[in-house]
Amino acid sequence: MENEKRTLNRREFLTIAAMASAGAAVAACAPRTAVAPTAPAAGPATPLPPTTVPPTEEPRDLTLLLVDWNDAFRTVLENEIIPAFQEANPGLTVLPDYTDWGGIDAKVMTAVAGGIAPDVFMADNVELGPKYYAKGITAELDPFVAVTGAEAILADFYPKAIDEGCKTPDGKLVALPYWLENRAFFYRKDFMAEVGLDPDKPPTNWTELRDAAIKLTKRTDDTFERAGFQVGANFQNYVIFLWQNNGVLFNETNDRVAWNRPEGIEALEYWVGIIRDDKVGPVENMQNVGDLQPFAAGLKAMAYSGSGTLANVGDFAPEIWDSVGVSVMGQKVKASLWYANAYLIAQSDHVEQSWKLLSSLVLDDDNFLKYTEAMQTLSPRKSIAGRASFMTPLHMVMIEDVMNAPGSHTTPSLLFSAEVLYMLNDFVAKAMYGELTPKEALDQAADAGNQIIARVLSGG
Amino acid sequence: MESLQPTRRRRPLRGRVGLIAAVFLFPFMLRFVVFSIGPILAGLALSFTSYDALSPPRWVGIANYANILFGTEESTRIFWRSGVNTIYFAVGQVGLEMSSGLALALLANARLLRAKTMWRVFFYTPVITSTIASALIWLWLYNVQVGLFNTILRGLGLPTLKWLLDPGLAMPCVIIMSTWAGAGWSMVVYLAGLQGIPENLYEAARMDGANTWQQFWKVTLPLLMPVTFFIVILGFIGSLQVFGQVYVMTEGGPIGATMTITYHIYNTAFQYYRLGYASAMSFLLFLLILFFSVLNYRFFGGRVEY
Numbered sequence: 059m060e061n062e063k064r065t066l067n068r069r070e071f072l073t074i075a076a077m078a079s080a081g082a083a084v085a086a087c088a089p090r091t092a093v094a095p096t097a098p099a100a101g102p103a104t105p106l107p108p109t110t111v112p113p114t115e116e117p118r119d120l121t122l123l124l125v126d127w128n129d130a131f132r133t134v135l136e137n138e139i140i141p142a143f144q145e146a147n148p149g150l151t152v153l154p155d156y157t158d159w160g161g162i163d164a165k166v167m168t169a170v171a172g173g174i175a176p177d178v179f180m181a182d183n184v185e186l187g188p189k190y191y192a193k194g195i196t197a198e199l200d201p202f203v204a205v206t207g208a209e210a211i212l213a214d215f216y217p218k219a220i221d222e223g224c225k226t227p228d229g230k231l232v233a234l235p236y237w238l239e240n241r242a243f244f245y246r247k248d249f250m251a252e253v254g255l256d257p258d259k260p261p262t263n264w265t266e267l268r269d270a271a272i273k274l275t276k277r278t279d280d281t282f283e284r285a286g287f288q289v290g291a292n293f294q295n296y297v298i299f300l301w302q303n304n305g306v307l308f309n310e311t312n313d314r315v316a317w318n319r320p321e322g323i324e325a326l327e328y329w330v331g332i333i334r335d336d337k338v339g340p341v342e343n344m345q346n347v348g349d350l351q352p353f354a355a356g357l358k359a360m361a362y363s364g365s366g367t368l369a370n371v372g373d374f375a376p377e378i379w380d381s382v383g384v385s386v387m388g389q390k391v392k393a394s395l396w397y398a399n400a401y402l403i404a405q406s407d408h409v410e411q412s413w414k415l416l417s418s419l420v421l422d423d424d425n426f427l428k429y430t431e432a433m434q435t436l437s438p439r440k441s442i443a444g445r446a447s448f449m450t451p452l453h454m455v456m457i458e459d460v461m462n463a464p465g466s467h468t469t470p471s472l473l474f475s476a477e478v479l480y481m482l483n484d485f486v487a488k489a490m491y492g493e494l495t496p497k498e499a500l501d502q503a504a505d506a507g508n509q510i511i512a513r514v515l516s517g518g
Numbered sequence: 519m520e521s522l523q524p525t526r527r528r529r530p531l532r533g534r535v536g537l538i539a540a541v542f543l544f545p546f547m548l549r550f551v552v553f554s555i556g557p558i559l560a561g562l563a564l565s566f567t568s569y570d571a572l573s574p575p576r577w578v579g580i581a582n583y584a585n586i587l588f589g590t591e592e593s594t595r596i597f598w599r600s601g602v603n604t605i606y607f608a609v610g611q612v613g614l615e616m617s618s619g620l621a622l623a624l625l626a627n628a629r630l631l632r633a634k635t636m637w638r639v640f641f642y643t644p645v646i647t648s649t650i651a652s653a654l655i656w657l658w659l660y661n662v663q664v665g666l667f668n669t670i671l672r673g674l675g676l677p678t679l680k681w682l683l684d685p686g687l688a689m690p691c692v693i694i695m696s697t698w699a700g701a702g703w704s705m706v707v708y709l710a711g712l713q714g715i716p717e718n719l720y721e722a723a724r725m726d727g728a729n730t731w732q733q734f735w736k737v738t739l740p741l742l743m744p745v746t747f748f749i750v751i752l753g754f755i756g757s758l759q760v761f762g763q764v765y766v767m768t769e770g771g772p773i774g775a776t777m778t779i780t781y782h783i784y785n786t787a788f789q790y791y792r793l794g795y796a797s798a799m800s801f802l803l804f805l806l807i808l809f810f811s812v813l814n815y816r817f818f819g820g821r822v823e824y
Contacts, residue, residue, distance in 0.1 A: 067536060164788045171571040189791070193572040281678065342683035342772060347663050357663070477790045481592055487773045491685065506592035513591075517576075518568055 117149025118408060120415050123179035124154060125162045126237055126399055131432035132156065139425050143418045150411055170195055175404040177412040178419070180236070182399060187224070188471040191232040196402040199231045202413040211421045216461045219438040222468050223398030227312060233400035234420045236429065238436040240396040240460040241298060241362045248381040249274055249284070249359040257383070260360075264302075264328055264389045267360070271338035274359040280340070285358040287332065288339030291490035293469075293482040294395055298362055299325035301393035301465045307479075312472055313515060315507040317482070318500040321390075326496035330489050341490055349374045362394070365436050365456055384455045386463045393465025398438055474514040478507045565797035575794065582798035593786060597799060599774060600782040601806070603689065607778060608757035608810075610693040611700070616749055618697060619704020620742070624734075626705060627712050638709070642702035649699065653766035656695040657682070660767075682768055685775040692763055692776055699763075700756075704749050711745035712738070751814050758807050779803050 127135075132154075140152045155176065157165050162181070169175050175195060181187055190196040203209060212220060215235065224233040247257030253273045261267040271286030289295040296317075297307060305321035308314065316322070332338050344352040352358050353367050354375040361367075371382055386392050401420060403412040420426055423442065430437045430446045436457050437443040443457055460466050469475055485503035488494045494502065565582055567575035586597055625631065626638050644652060659666045660681035668678040682688050715738065723733045761780040764770060770777035770785070779799065787796035 163791075167571040167788070167791065189570075189572065193570075195572055342680060345661050345663055345683075355663075480785075480789060484592075484596075484774060487771070491773050493773060509591055 117151075118411065119151045119153050120178065120408075120411055121174075121176040122152055122154045122415065123162075123166070123176035124156050125159055125180045126433065126435070127156055128433060131429055134428045134432055139418065139428065142425075143415065146418075147411070147414060150414070152415060166190075170404075175406075177404055177406065177408070178416050179402055179404070180399060181233070181402050182397070187233050187400060187402060188226065188473055188475065190402060191226060191230075192473055195405060196232060197405045197409045197412075199234065199403065199413070202410075202417075203231065206413070206417065208417065208421055214439045214441050216438055216440065216457070218396075218461055218466070218468075219398045223396075223438075223471070224400050225471075227470075227472070233402050234416060235398035235400045235438040236420055236426070236435075237399040237433070238396055238438050238457060238461070239364055239399060240436055240456050241294070241364055241394050242384045242456045242460055243360070243387040243394070244353055244363045244367060245360045245383045245385070246353075246356070246378070246381055247383050248378070249356075257381075260383055260385050260387070262385075262387060267387065268332050268336060268338070271332060271360060272336055275338045277337065280337075282340050282357070284356065285339030285344065285352075287360040288344055288352070288358045289362050290343045291341070291487040293479045293486055295362055296326060296329070296482070296486045297467075297469065298393065298395050299329050299389075301395075301467060302387065302389040302391060303328075304390040304465070308470060308472070312470065313511060315478065315504045315511070318497070318504040323497050323500055325389075326486065326489055326500060330496050333490060334492060341492075354378065365434075365453065368450075368452055368456070369434060382452065384452045384459075386455075386459045386466070388463070388465060391465035392463040393467070394460045394463055396460055396466060396468050398468060474511050477514070478510050481506055481510065561797045561800060564794050565801050567794040568792075569794040569797075570791040571793055572791070578794065582795045583802070585795070586798055586802060593782075593790075593792075593795070596774065596777060596782055597779070600770075600777045600779045603774075603776060604758055604760070604778045604780075606689060607693060607696075607760055607776075608754055610690070611696045611757045611760075612750055612753040614693060614697040615700045615704050615753055616746065618701040619749065620708050622701055622705040623708035623712055627709060638705070641705050644699045645702040645706075647699070649762035650766055652699050653695065653763045656691075656698075656763075657767050660691055683772060685772050688768055688772060688775045692760075692767060695763055695767070696757075696760065700753070704753070707745055707749055708742065711742045715741045747814070751811060754810050754814060755807055758803065758810070779806075 124135075135154060140154065143152060144150060159182075166176065166179060166181070170190075181190070187196075191198070203212060216238070219235045219238060220231070223235055225231050243260065245260045250257045250260075250270070255270055255273060261270050267287065273286065274284065275286035276283040277285075300307070300317060300322050303321045303325040305319060305325055306316045309316045333341060339358065344357050346352065347355040347357070349370075351363075351367055351370045353361050353363060354371045356378075368382070368384075371379055386394050401416050403409055403416055406412065418425055419429070426437070426439065427442050427445055429435075430442050431448065434446075434448050436453065437446060443449060443454070469479060482503050485494070485499040485506075489496045489499035564575060566577060566579060568578045568582075569575035585591060586594055588594075622641050626634055626641065631637065658664075662668060662678065662680055662683060665681070667681065671678050679687060681691050719737050719741070720733055723737050728736065759780055760778050761784065764776055764778050764781045765784070768776040770781050780803070783796045783799045783803070786792050786799065
């Protein structure tokens with residue numbers, strides 16, 4: 059009988075094993091305290107006093123997460139930039155990590171949740187920058203600028219890239235831009251000459267755009283041999299029309315949407331009208347032909363596009379380079395869209411070292427030029443843009459004309475920007491596909507957008 | 519008392535065997551609980567919170583569930599629409615995969631077919647090909663300008679189609695691609711079923727004057743019911759969780775025509791940073807899968823014939 063009591067049967071074992079494992083699981087899955095200090099749900103972290111910088115810490119590793127990179131830059135970074143930085147900063151070891159835009163959100167989110175946020179990382183100023191700063195994840199950079207005397211170098215940046223792209227609504231610098239993703243009006247001079255239009259006089263307003271697009275279109279029913287004008291049905295292209303018509307996305311206090319005001323509806327009605335009624339281009343997005351984007355492949359004569367299109371033409375259709383024109387168009391005002399991809403510094407107990415690394419990447423002229431050359435990006439720094447060897451007059455139009463156009467903006471860096479604007483995508487597409495009228499689409503999008511804004515601003 | 523001696527000698531042996539079994543089972547149990555049960559329970563807990571991964575979770579009770587089921591948010595509307603799309607996909611893909619799998623199995627089992635093994639490998643290869651790789655290939659096949667399908671249509675003098683860019687065609691295109699990727703698995707399962715049907719049943723049917731079609735309808739199909747039931751259950755469960763092909767081929771478009779529940783959950787979690795809300799949707803999806811599993815069992819369970 060005593061032996062019976064000491065025997066462990068299968069059911070008992072499984073019960074004990076499950077309980078022990080569950081206990082281990084609960085302990086392992088317990089939420090960790092984030093490295094960042096506790097911050098108000100919808101407010102920024104308390105900034106450091108301008109004259110105080112944390113004392114230099116003992117030697118450590120600095121993690122650098124890159125999302126805009128290629129093999130050429132990786133070679134330069136690992137063979138030149140990082141070794142030089144480590145030599146100048148004994149005890150600091152830079153650990154680069156590489157990802158892509160498809161994985162950056164999840165990677166940074168899980169790293170932050172796990173308390174191992176990368177010390178310096180690339181991000182999108184609209185989707186990630188404001189959210190991370192507001193949650194106390196990233197550091198304000200103004201104290202470092204003040205202490206290290208970097209104001210002179212900051213003056214080299216295009217003002218909008220800093221003021222609109224990298225500052226909070228209340229003026230705090232929270233990022234440094236490294237790449238301008240500018241949209242400009244692209245047109246094919248050869249196609250314009252072919253249909254009797256002056257190739258050196260691209261459309262300057264919506265009336266001229268419509269007239270030119272109709273002449274440039276080649277189609278049979280709904281099958282397009284060449285679209286006169288075509289851009290994807292998304293919010294990025296909608297805001298170009300919106301701003302050209304002097305419309306705004308959000309109201310003056312940034313707590314309600316404003317795209318369904320008359321100028322916003324007029325903008326979408328115009329765009330939908332030239333596509334659905336005048337049939338200057340297909341409703342759906344056009345697809346690449348092998349390596350050629352639709353513009354380079356001659357499938358569209360006019361479009362809003364970015365520097366990637368110039369690169370595509372340069373790499374795969376150099377024979378048409380001289381036929382490509384770039385300008386900034388407008389209706390009530392010249393306007394286009396731009397984005398500033400930027401570096402952020404994670405809030406930590408060694409932000410000074412992180413700032414040193416960030417400075418070496420963006421504020422150091424030689425290092426930043428190396429990045430710009432390797433990536434062939436539009437530089438947010440005027441001196442670097444002027445020195446980069448690959449820059450052509452078309453590239454300079456994309457930077458200078460876009461950044462200087464009075465109506466050109468980036469989408470506002472607000473806590474709710476990403477969610478609201480991606481939602482707007484769906485409604486713009488519905489208007490383009492004819493599921494809703496432009497006014498219905500923008501009104502319904504406004505209702506949905508205002509709900510999102512109210513939830514986010516209330517901490518939900 | 520003497521009769522107890524053999525029992526006392528067996529108990530220690532059973533105890534040692536039990537302990538050895540426990541030692542071998544423990545690593546799997548630990549892994550299962552830590553990496554499967556644990557995250558599931560953590561997700562369930564998160565579903566009652568508002569959580570963006572950037573700050574600690576905030577308890578909201580059943581607000582997420584209430585919002586999903588009865589709310590007026592755009593995300594709620596998308597959830598229900600994606601639910602309809604997901605069921606559309608599941609019904610289409612399971613039905614098509616089942617019938618094509620059976621057809622392939624009958625072909626691969628045919629007496630007259632040479633090199634059976636080679637054909638079976640050929641049909642099964644898509645199953646073991648990465649979903650992402652397959653989706654990328656089919657993305658090119660469906661390309662409006664240079665895709666193979668439109669090239670064939672042009673060659674035949676027929677109008678081209680917009681395939682993945684057409685809201686009405688996009689989901690059938692994804693279903694066809696998924697069927698191509700999964701039919702080989704159904705084929706293998708049906709093959710096992712076919713080879714388990716006794717030959718004497720066919721002989722008896724032939725002696726009674728049954729033709730090929732009658733043999734298939736009266737002998738083959740009823741005896742494949744258990745296999746069919748198995749394929750439908752697993753196929754449905756898998757289809758309700760479709761993600762990879764949507765992510766690569768359509769991203770839920772155009773205009774939400776291929777937005778599935780799992781893709782909406784992914785967007786909500788990793789694009790909008792609403793992990794608590796996304797967890798709640800995940801558990802509702804789990805309940806949906808459970809519901810259809812029970813429904814399928816009740817429907818097919820009664821028609822299993824031996």
